[in-house]
Structures are given as C-alpha cells and as structure tokens.
Amino acid sequence: xxxxxxxxxxxxxxxxxxxxxxxxxxxxxxxxxxxxxxxxxxxxxxxxxxxxxxxxxxxxxxxxxxxxxxxxxxxxxxxxxxxxxxxxxxxxxxxxxxxxxxxxxxxxxxxxxxxxxxxxxxxxxxxxxxxxxxxxxxxxxxxxxxxxxxxxxxxxxxxxxxxxxxxxxxxxxxxxxxxxxxxxxxxxxxxxxxxxxxxxxxxxxxxxxxxxxxxxxxxxxxxxxxxxxxxxxxxxxxxxxxxxxxxxxxxxxxxxxxxxxxxxxxxxxxxxxxxxxxxxxxxxxxxxxxxxxxxxxxxxxxxxxxxxxxxxxxxxxxxxxxxxx
Amino acid sequence: xxxxxxxxxxxxxxxxxxxxxxxxxxxxxxxxxxxxxxxxxxxxxxxxxxxxxxxxxxxxxxxxxxxxxxxxxxxxxxxxxxxxxxxxxxxxxxxxxxxxxxxxxxxxxxxxxxxxxxxxxxxxxxxxxxxxxxxxxxxxxxxxxxxxxxxxxxxxxxxxxxxxxxxxxxxxxxxxxxxxxxxxxxxxxxxxxxxxxxxxxxxxxxxxxxxxxxxxxxxxxxxxxxxxxxxxxxxxxxxxxxxxxxxxxxxxxxxxxx
Amino acid sequence: xxxxxxxxxxxxxxxxxxxxxxxxxxxxxxxxxxxxxxxxxxxxxxxxxxxxxxxxxxxxxxxxxxxxxxxxxxxxxxxxxxxxxxxxxxxxxxxxxxxxxxxxxxxxxxxxxxxxxxxxxxxxxxxxxxxxxxxxxxxxxxxxxxxxxxxxxxxxxxxxxxxxxxxxxxxxxxxxxxxxxxxxxxxxxxxxxxxxxxxxxxxxxxxxxxxxxxxxxxxxxxxxxxxxxxxxxxxxxxxxx
Numbered sequence: 004x005x006x007x008x009x010x011x012x013x014x015x016x017x018x019x020x021x022x023x024x025x026x027x028x029x030x031x032x033x034x035x036x037x038x039x040x041x042x043x044x045x046x047x048x049x050x051x052x053x054x055x056x057x058x059x060x061x062x063x064x065x066x067x068x069x070x071x072x073x074x075x076x077x078x079x080x081x082x083x084x085x086x087x088x089x090x091x092x093x094x095x096x097x098x099x100x101x102x103x104x105x106x107x108x109x110x111x112x113x114x115x116x117x118x119x120x121x122x123x124x125x126x127x128x129x130x131x132x133x134x135x136x137x138x139x140x141x142x143x144x145x146x147x148x149x150x151x152x153x154x155x156x157x158x159x160x161x162x163x164x165x166x167x168x169x170x171x172x173x174x175x176x177x178x179x180x181x182x183x184x185x186x187x188x189x190x191x192x193x194x195x196x197x198x199x200x201x202x203x204x205x206x207x208x209x210x211x212x213x214x215x216x217x218x219x220x221x222x223x224x225x226x227x228x229x230x231x232x233x234x235x236x237x238x239x240x241x242x243x244x245x246x247x248x249x250x251x252x253x254x255x256x257x258x259x260x261x262x263x264x265x266x267x268x269x270x271x272x273x274x275x276x277x278x279x280x281x282x283x284x285x286x287x288x289x290x291x292x293x294x295x296x297x298x299x300x301x302x303x304x305x306x307x308x309x310x311x312x313x314x315x316x317x318x319x320x321x322x323x324x325x326x327x328x
Numbered sequence: 329x330x331x332x333x334x335x336x337x338x339x340x341x342x343x344x345x346x347x348x349x350x351x352x353x354x355x356x357x358x359x360x361x362x363x364x365x366x367x368x369x370x371x372x373x374x375x376x377x378x379x380x381x382x383x384x385x386x387x388x389x390x391x392x393x394x395x396x397x398x399x400x401x402x403x404x405x406x407x408x409x410x411x412x413x414x415x416x417x418x419x420x421x422x423x424x425x426x427x428x429x430x431x432x433x434x435x436x437x438x439x440x441x442x443x444x445x446x447x448x449x450x451x452x453x454x455x456x457x458x459x460x461x462x463x464x465x466x467x468x469x470x471x472x473x474x475x476x477x478x479x480x481x482x483x484x485x486x487x488x489x490x491x492x493x494x495x496x497x498x499x500x501x502x503x504x505x506x507x508x509x510x511x512x513x514x515x516x517x518x519x520x521x522x523x524x525x526x527x528x529x530x531x532x533x534x535x536x537x538x539x540x541x542x543x544x545x546x547x548x549x550x551x552x553x554x555x556x557x558x559x560x561x562x563x564x565x566x567x568x569x570x571x572x573x574x575x576x577x578x579x580x581x582x583x584x585x586x
Numbered sequence: 587x588x589x590x591x592x593x594x595x596x597x598x599x600x601x602x603x604x605x606x607x608x609x610x611x612x613x614x615x616x617x618x619x620x621x622x623x624x625x626x627x628x629x630x631x632x633x634x635x636x637x638x639x640x641x642x643x644x645x646x647x648x649x650x651x652x653x654x655x656x657x658x659x660x661x662x663x664x665x666x667x668x669x670x671x672x673x674x675x676x677x678x679x680x681x682x683x684x685x686x687x688x689x690x691x692x693x694x695x696x697x698x699x700x701x702x703x704x705x706x707x708x709x710x711x712x713x714x715x716x717x718x719x720x721x722x723x724x725x726x727x728x729x730x731x732x733x734x735x736x737x738x739x740x741x742x743x744x745x746x747x748x749x750x751x752x753x754x755x756x757x758x759x760x761x762x763x764x765x766x767x768x769x770x771x772x773x774x775x776x777x778x779x780x781x782x783x784x785x786x787x788x789x790x791x792x793x794x795x796x797x798x799x800x801x802x803x804x805x806x807x808x809x810x811x812x813x814x815x816x817x818x819x820x821x822x823x824x825x826x827x
Contacts, residue, residue, distance in 0.1 A: 282792065283788070
C-alpha cells in the first residue's frame with residue numbers, strides 16, 4: 004500500500020499499524036477509494052454470522068449469535084404472571100440487554116455502559132412492534148376453558164380446572180449478554196433474541212397443592228398425582244421475524260455491518276430493521292454528521308433486504324440442526 | 329401500534345421451576361461409603377474440563393473454561409492507565425471483578441455473593457503476577473460466570489490465570505485452583521452445585537503447581553485435622569494435573585498461531 | 587388523494603398544532619428556551635461551555651451532554667434513549683471544533699406531553715443553543731409524522747392520535763438556509779442540503795413506501811417549522827442586545 008502512494012505523505016515512512024492509530028480517517032479513506040475495507044470485505048458485505056441454539060442449559064430457550072467477533076448470548080426464562088388489566092388475554096415480554104465488563108475495554112465494573120439501556124429499549128420496541136411474538140400464545144392453558152374461567156369466575160368450580168385464571172400466563176424474560184463487543188451490537192443482540200425465541204418451548208405444567216403452577220419434567224410427569232394441565236410442550240409460532248442491518252454513512256460510501264473500530268472512526272450510523280415480509284419495523288438514525296438522502300436510505304434498505312435473506316437462511320439452518328440432534 | 333408490555337413494570341411473577349433445593353436427595357447416604365455421586369464420578373475424579381484461550385477479541389487476553397455445567401469467561405484488559413484517583417506506584421496494580429449472569433442459577437437473578445469472590449480472586453492471583461513488570465499501570469481481570477454448576481470460584485481462578493497468560497502478563501507460574509467438599513465421612517473433589525448445597529465443609533486451594541506454592545487457601549465449615557491434610561493433598565494433586573492441562577491448552581494456541 | 591382522515595381536533599392531515607417559542611426564559615442558565623406544539627411543552631436550558639470533557643470523550647472536540655427530566659417519576663430506559671438521540675443529534679449540528687475540550691450541558695424539562703414529545707424537545711434545545719450562543723453549523727427542525735392504517739400520513743399527531751396509529755416516524759432535518767450565495771455548495775449531489783436527514787426514529791410496522799411518503803411530507807412541513815424558528819429567532823435578537 005505504501006509503495007503505491009505517490010503523494011509522499013507520512014504513510015510512506017510509517018508502519019501500517021502506527022498509521023492506522025494516528026490517522027484513522029486517512030487510513031480508512033485509502034482503503035475506501037479501492038472499495039475495500041481493512042478486514043478485506045467489500046463495503047456492502049456483512050461479516051460471517053453463526054448461530055447456536057440451546058447454549059444455556061438452565062434456560063427455557065437460548066441462543067449464541069456471532070457476527071464477526073461480536074458475540075451475544077441470549078437466554079429466556081419463563082415465569083408465571085397475572086395479565087395486565089388492559090390486556091387480560093396476553094402474556095408479556097421483558098427484555099434486558101447487559102454489557103458486562105468482560106465484553107469491551109470501555110466498560111468498567113460498577114459503571115454500566117451507556118449503550119446498554121438504549122439497546123434494551125430498542126430491542127423491546129422492535130420485538131413488540133414487529134408482532135413476531137403473539138402475546139396471546141403465552142397462555143399456559145390454551146383454549147376455551149381457561150378463557151371461560153376468566154370470563155365467568157363463578158362457574159370455575161363447575162369445571163374441573165382448579166387453575167386460577169390470574170396465573171395463567173407466562174412472562175418471557177429475555178436476558179441478552181454481550182460477551183464480545185466489536186460493532187453492530189444491536190444487530191447481533193436482535194438475532195440472538197429471535198433465535199432464543201425460536202428455541203423456546205413452553206413446558207408441561209401442573210398445579211401443586213397450593214395451586215401454584217409447577218413445571219413437570221418428563222419422568223416426573225408419570226409419578227406425580229398432579230395431572231398436567233396442558234397436553235405437551237409447544238413452541239411459539241414466530242410470524243414475520245425481524246432482522247436488522249446497521250450501516251455506516253461516510254462521505255458517499257455505505258459500509259454494512261461495521262466493526263467497533265469503524266464505528267468509532269466514522270460516526271454516522273443507520274440501523275434498518277425489516278421483517279421477513281420486508282415491512283419496515285424500524286429505521287433508526289440517531290444524529291451523525293453525515294446527512295442521509297433518500298437515495299442513501301434506499302440503498303441501506305436494499306442492503307438490509309439482502310441481509311434478511313442471509314439471516315433467514317442462517318436461522319433456518321440452526322433450527323434444523325437442532326431438530327436433528 | 330403495540331405499546332403494551334415491555335417496559336411497563338410487570339406484576340409480581342414467580343418461576344414455575346420445581347425447587348430442587350427444597351428436598352435435597354443426596355443427604356440420606358452421607359455416611360454410606362457406597363454412595364454414588366449425582367453425576368456418577370468417583371470421589372477423587374474431577375469433571376472433564378474444556379479450556380480455550382482467546383474467547384473475547386476486544387480484550388488483551390481472555391479464556392473460556394467449562395467444567396461440567398460450570399461455564400466461565402474471563403477477560404483481561406491492560407496493562408492500562410490506572411484510575412486517576414490513585415497515587416503513583418512503583419509496581420503495577422491488579423483489579424479483579426467477578427459477576428454472574430441472571431441465568432447462571434436455576435432461579436433468575438440469584439447469583440452467589442460475588443462481591444467476596446472478587447477479593448478472593450485478587451488474593452489468589454496477586455502472588456503469581458510479576459507486578460514489577462508493569463509499573464504505574466493496572467491490569468483488569470473481569471470474570472463472568474455464564475452458568476453456575478458448582479466449584480465456581482476455583483474455575484474462575486484457573487480460567488483467570490489462563491487469560492492472564494493469554495494477555496502476555498508476566499507471571500511466576502500459572503495459578504490453578506481446585507476445591508474439595510466434605511460430606512460426612514466422604515471427601516469429594518470438584519463438587520457440583522447439589523453437593524455444595526449439602527456439604528459440611530469446603531476447602532479451596534489456589535496454587536502455582538510447578539513451584540509447589542500455595543497462593544490462597546480457604547477452609548470453611550467443620551473439619552478435623554487429618555481430614556484437612558487429606559483434602560489438601562487431594563487438591564494439590566488435582567492442581568498439578570490441571571496445570572498440565574492448562575499448559576497444553578496454551579501450547580496448542582501458540583502452535584496454531586504460527 | 588383521499589381526504590377522509592378525520593382528526594380528533596379537526597385539523598387537516600398537514601396541519602401542525604399552534605407553535606410557540608420563547609427564549610431566555612430562565613435567569614441562571616446560559617441559554618434557555620421553551621417550545622410548545624399544542625399542549626406538548628418542553629423547556630430546555632443550556633449551561634456551558636464548561637472546561638474539560640468526560641473521561642473517554644475526544645478532548646479535541648467539544649462534548650455535548652444531555653439530561654432529560656421527566657414530568658413526574660424517575661427516569662428509566664426511555665429517557666436514556668431520548669438523551670442518546672438528542673446528544674447525537676445536537677452534536678451533529680454544533681461546530682465541535684471551536685471549543686475543544688469543553689462540555690456543554692443541555693437539560694430538558696418536560697412540562698407536558700401531548701404527543702410528538704421528542705421532536706418538541708429537539709426544537710426546544712435547538713432554540714436554547716442559539717440563545718446560549720453556542721456556535722452551530724445550521725439549525726435543526728424536528729417533526730413527527732403518523733402513519734394511519736390506510737397508509738395516510740398525518741403530521742404532528744397528538745397523544746390520542748398516536749395511540750391509534752399504525753406507525754410513528756420522528757424526523758429531524760437541517761433548516762433551509764436562504765443562502766447569500768445562491769450557487770454555494772449547499773447542494774449535495776442532486777439533492778439540496780435540507781433534504782438530508784439528520785435523525786430518524788420510528789415506532790411500529792409499516793411498508794417502506796409508507797416511510798418514504800412520511801419523509802416527503804415531513805420534509806415539506808419542516809420548511810414551515812424552520813420559517814417559524816427563523817422568524818422567532820430574528821424577532822428576539824434586537825431585544826436581547
């Protein structure tokens with residue numbers, strides 16, 4: 004690279020690593036002119052992405068997602084809840100995104116990362132407004148009986164269901180841990196959360212003596228006197244799964260799926276979330292010195308469309324691998 | 329637009345998981361010599377260990393350790409600038425922190441008292457690091473317990489020394505750590521979560537195997553002197569073996585990089 | 587075009603609520619402004635530039651810090667998100683090289699929320715920055731567009747309207763500058779600069795066309811907003827001097 008430099012500035016006399024640290028913008032400019040990025044990717048290409056379902060044994064659903072070296076571990080635990088009065092036939096979703104100090108030199112213990120609550124909020128907004136999870140499916144005892152029991156409490160005794168209608172719903176608590184932060188955190192976090200949802204199973208439950216809902220493990224189910232109140236484990240049906248792609252706008256370039264270094268050097272980020280039927284779930288551009296024109300926005304959306312196809316395939320493959328096991 | 333759920337403070341909830349801890353099944357055979365451990369191991373057998381360095385790219389050095397169900401990641405940052413409030417120091421500083429994920433334990437968010445773990449980790453490692461080699465600066469050792477399956481602290485300590493080696497921090501030797509639980513008359517090495525819950529006493533040793541030096545020794549609960557001797561010897565032997573496993577893990581990484 | 591969208595307060599789809607802006611409303615702040623759109627009202631105060639930046643920030647540039655105060659209750663994740671969007675939006679309109687290694691604090695107090703809260707806060711803080719004399723590249727105007735089920739776009743929705751929407755789009759544009767040099771490079775490519783988007787935040791699911799449509803409508807309305815802002819700033823300059 005240095006040899007091809009006719010202008011004779013410092014880069015000719017300096018080691019590449021030193022030049023990269025001292026003049027990061029010029030270092031990137033030099034690459035972008037050649038339509039390539041320092042890690043060898045073309046501008047519009049995302050890094051290699053892998054998914055592993057069921058990474059956490061103690062969780063009801065879990066997944067490990069890697070985009071380049073950015074690593075996210077998502078785990079879902081189910082808890083029993085009473086539905087809110089304004090939506091009596093729905094369960095609930097709570098999402099928490101954590102950045103422990105192991106993930107990045109910027110995060111110190113006791114001083115939580117500024118980005119964490121913002122990404123948490125973005126994730127719950129995206130997942131709730133995409134409608135990927137039907138909250139009505141988070142009902143423990145699906146079907147009419149439970150519904151009736153709710154509508155006519157006085158008739159509850161007539162039915163052989165002792166279940167308290169109030170404790171008939173599940174709240175899915177999604178905890179996402181960033182294990183390695185190297186850019187595009189939201190994309191990786193969303194992917195891991197979606198994958199964990201597709202791995203989630205609603206377990207077989209029964210009621211114990213106190214009327215509390217208890218999970219039956221397979222062998223235990225035969226021994227106990229308590230009859231299971233729902234027939235079998237089931238998965239949630241995910242409709243219109245949202246996938247996202249973050250791009251950097253820099254001069255007239257659009258760089259897909261930036262690394263942490265790229266994010267820190269070129270500050271204008273834009274995140275597009277499309278669902279599997281290509282509806283727009285979110286278009287997020289929080290400021291940045293580069294203005295986005297309609298043509299650039301459309302380019303970002305086109306890149307995201309392409310990425311949705313890639314990610315859909317990766318998710319399908321991960322799920323079919325699970326079924327083989 | 330769906331504005332419901334999510335951020336709204338959800339009503340009180342409970343976990344439907346059966347409470348294993350309420351009825352400990354293992355206690356019945358405390359004094360029975362024929363007792364078999366829940367995972368079928370012999371009393372003096374450690375769990376199979378999986379170790380790998382370079383788990384976190386953002387860190388100067390890192391390691392992942394998996395002992396049975398105990399899964400731990402440790403990242404090392406630095407040597408880097410000390411916090412501004414600290415005074416000049418001829419030797420380097422070591423800063424340790426241990427935290428748990430919310431799903432590490434069967435009931436969400438019931439991580440152990442890891443405040444204490446941070447200081448124990450600090451003490452276990454400090455003696456092995458050549459602090460003179462990085463004056464004025466700080467090395468940060470951060471551990472995250474992904475899943476807690478018993479013997480968490482010894483796994484964190486061993487994993488941390490591996491991460492320090494990966495970061496190229498100069499040490500006198502690797503620190504390896506193993507614990508033993510006393511269950512009635514039996515001594516079991518590398519106890520799992522269920523065994524730790526009904527133990528009478530616990531002994532944790534952190535040592536530098538090639539120098540045969542102990543950096544940290546913690547004994548809690550009820551012990552007799554001969555039992556302590558027996559347990560220490562058990563631990564030291566296991567530490568020596570673990571040291572060899574860790575060494576070969578480092579060699580593998582080094583040779584694969586060439 | 588179908589004009590069958592009935593708005594609760596009888597506005598036409600393109601009609602904004604009455605705007606009001608007054609500057610220098612607080613004595614102790616270096617600059618302040620209150621901005622209201624209908625019943626939504628936000629007060630912004632600017633302190634600074636003060637010496638030094640926070641650890642980890644680039645000392646070669648000025649740093650902007652945003653603190654969001656809710657009307658009642660504690661601040662949580664939504665407020666953290668507002669702070670981040672505001673900070674990054676304001677950073678992109680300020681000339682950060684003029685006062686390196688300084689921090690300017692912008693504090694926003696929500697007086698009343700009746701929809702389009704974030705755009706209202708951005709407009710308020712922009713006016714407060716001008717009042718404090720912080721050097722800016724240009725002004726920013728923020729507008730909120732609601733997409734109703736049929737795909738029709740209404741501007742500046744109120745809280746009741748927001749709840750019925752399919753999707754909500756908050757947009758921030760640079761203000762249109764009546765340039766002294768008409769051939770000045772305020773055009774980027776074939777699009778004039780004020781067509782560029784500084785910030786975009788959306789809620790809800792919509793088609794890409796719905797979004798592009800809102801962008802167009804939002805942009806058309808931003809001209810009105812920036813004319814109001816300019817008129818307002820000009821009228822107060824002599825009285826302050």
